Amino acid sequence: xxxxxxxxxxxxxxxxxxxxxxxxxxxxxxxxxxxxxxxxxxxxxxxxxxxxxxxxxxxxxxxxxxxxxxxxxxxxxxxxxxxxxxxxxx
Numbered sequence: 001x002x003x004x005x006x007x008x009x010x011x012x013x014x015x016x017x018x019x020x021x022x023x024x025x026x027x028x029x030x031x032x033x034x035x036x037x038x039x040x041x042x043x044x045x046x047x048x049x050x051x052x053x054x055x056x057x058x059x060x061x062x063x064x065x066x067x068x069x070x071x072x073x074x075x076x077x078x079x080x081x082x083x084x085x086x087x088x089x090x
Contacts, residue, residue: 006050007084009036012064019082027090036082038063043089044073051089053082 007019019036021028033041039055046052052073055063063079070077 007082007088009080009082010066010068011080012066012078014068016068019084021088024088027088028084033082033089037080039079046072046083049086051084051086052077053084055079 008016009019010016021032030041033053037053037055039057039061042054042056044052044054052069054069054073054077055061058077058079061079066077066079066081069081072083
């Protein structure tokens, strides 16, 4: 049975939308995660079983500051990010 997760994509402009892995039984693939954030991914633990997925090269690419993600992470974050359940990262 698939686990429902609070997975959300948060754009740098502040738009939020629900996301889910193509195969909920297996979780997100690396390609899916990289497509979501637009590049190589860094995993930042948020607590409560959640992880913030960020483009590792966002600053070098000149991506826009993401105030929502920055507040969650406690550090400056740029670009679109994904907030996913650890359970969805198998």
